Amino acid sequence: MLTFYWQVSLLYYINVSFIVAAIVFLVGLILYIMQSGFFDLIHTGMRKVTRRMRREEENEFADVPLSKLVNVGYLSLLYSSLVVLATSFIALGFYYS
DSSP states (O other), X not given: OTTTTSSOOHXXXXXXXXXXXXXXXXXXXXHHHHHTTTXXXXXXXXXXXXXXXXXXXXXXXXXXXXXXXXXXXXXXHHHHHHHHHHHHHHHHHHHHO
């Protein structure tokens, strides 16, 4: 809050916490979607196309799906961002009451 607004206030806390939590939540959702295998087919196709365009040889890592390459825990990001979003909404309720 002090970085953006140079003050401490409930409204500024709500604004900053909502933006930070929303960004972290979106990153967690993107990681979840990538690990679920949704983009595996697109990733494999793009790797084959770029390999043919560059005339590269296939190696042992050529057919590794994206869901295996992205091995980052997303649950902690999702849970922590949901908690911060919930506190932001609770603080918003206090602000307008």
